[in-house]
Amino acid sequence: MDKKYLQMIGKCSRCGGCQAHCPLYLETGREPFVARGKIELLDNLAAGKLVWNDKLAEVFSTCLLCGSCTENCPNGVEPDKLVRLARKDLVAARGLPIIKRNVLQHLLKHNGRLNTAGRLLGLYQKSKLQLLIRNTGFLKLISTNLANIEGLLPQITGQPFRKNVPLLNTVDAPRLKVAYFTGCATNWLNPHIGRSVVKVLKAYGVEVVVPEQYCCGVPALSSGDMDTGRYLARENIRNFSELDVDYIITDCASCLSAWLEYPELLENDDALNLAARVMDINRLLVEILDVSIPAKESGVKVTYHDPCHLKRTPGGRTSPRELLKRLSPYYEFVEMDLADRCCGSAGSFNISHYELSQSVVKHKVASILDSKAEIVATACPSCMMQLGHGLKKNNSDVKVQHTIELLAHLL
Template identity: 65%
Template structure:
């Protein structure tokens, strides 16, 4: 492991302050799941007192990588980065689980296969197969809470977003030209979010280019498969380097944070040149375009959930809230008590640790309902899927929507 990461072991004083900020510790009370516990275990691994084994692999896989421990650590311990590097070592030492190996290396690398998977899921939902599977309860016989995990899947689009829109979306006398990184969820599951992005940008005289692109790599990086993550990152850098643009925008907090880490994780000079252009769509609309809105009177209360991967980036907390405030009086913005608490989605964490992820999101659902809002907005497609799932399970009428959807609604 790189010395710059191992320095974190020396910084940790084992004070336990991370316990107060760790969503997993709040949900379980288990010391190995908190940063201090993981640092202690890693210290023993580095000293030779422990060897990587199944139990340690399970412990280090049980982390949201939300960064709350690092953000609040008085000694500046980057425990989330340590966990990622441990997962990288685990993959090098023990390999990937067979399911992740096939998904990362035989699916994420190939857009054609991803699109085909999207079509299959669409047909699964639309042809009655999903209803039959659920009625038969066959998934309840499967391991890994598969029956519950299957309910996480929202309605899937019949065709990918990037297949339905042109590569170039021109406007007369453009103010700016941007490239749009759609991310996998918007592309395959939530094309309405992508259409909202296009509508808002074009209405503000911004020309949009949508290059060929791949998964940002965050599922692979977060699982320790840096080889696949680097392959995907380098492919994205190569494709986006082809087009002269003023900015690269994305509607996905996880994609943004991964792009921002490309210079650290990729051996690519192009990443250093592109990353200064990458920007969250909310920040772009507020700080670059300073968009003006003329919403009509509706008065729907809306609250906001901070995605972990966005709130620590420049403008990541302020820009979405500023947009929501500009939507008044169509939407009345109200803060909720646990706005910046992780929702438990964490990319694919809610797939691999379904029950634990639902324990993590439960206080969030309660906070949303206590806010009195009829909608909860966010800026991460993965968070939105998790929130809508948890709200449905709680029989709540509240819906989760992307901020840019609400902006498009009032234009």
């Protein structure tokens, strides 16, 4: 363990204040799942009193990396970073599980393979094979969790967004020129969000470049696979450093957080210079473009869910809310309880820990329903899937949409 790692462990006073803020501890009451418990285990690992084993691997995989403990720690400890460092050590000691290794190292690093996987999933859905498997209950015969996880899948188009949009989307007399980092989810699962981003930016006089790009690296970095994370970061920096643009924008909170970590990850000037120009689409619209919205009457009630990765960035809490307020009177914004509490998605956590993730999201679903909103807006595709799944399980007809979709609808 490096010196920085050990110093951070030493800052923890074991006060237990993190218990009040950890969604997983609040669900389970289990000390190993909260920051204090994990730090105590790391202290013993550092001292050589413990070695990595299956039980410890499970404990350190059981973390949302939501950052609530970090935000509320009186001693400035950053447990989410410690967990990621621990996962790096775990991978070094024991390697990655075979499925995760193949996804991270043999799929995400190769766009051609990722595109093939997307087409196959799209074919699975469109060929009625998905319907047949669901109706026969085949997956439940194998595993109830497998059936539940398959239910998380949104409709896949089979055609990636970036294959159907020009490299350069021009406007007359442009105010700005931006590069659009779509991320994997928009490219494959939510091309309608990508179309909304381009439509809105062009409407406000912004030229949009959609270059070749790779996964942002969050799945690898969160899993402790630093080599794959660095590879993906370097490829993205290489592709975007050649562009003459004012900003790099994204509609995905996780992608934004990854880009903001590139300077520390790569330790080079290109990463530092590009990260300084990366911005969430909501912030660009509110702080840079200062958009005004054509007034239209309707009164559709909308609430908002804070993605964990976005709320900790500049303007991450305020810009989406300000944008929604500017959509009045067509949309009526209402704040819900627990708006900034993690929804339990955390990338692939809702796959690897399905039941626990559903226990977490049920509180968010209750808050959404209590708000009486017809739409819950957010700015993270992963959160959208989790919220949509949770609402569907509750037989709710509340829609889950990206903030940019709501604005695009009015233009």
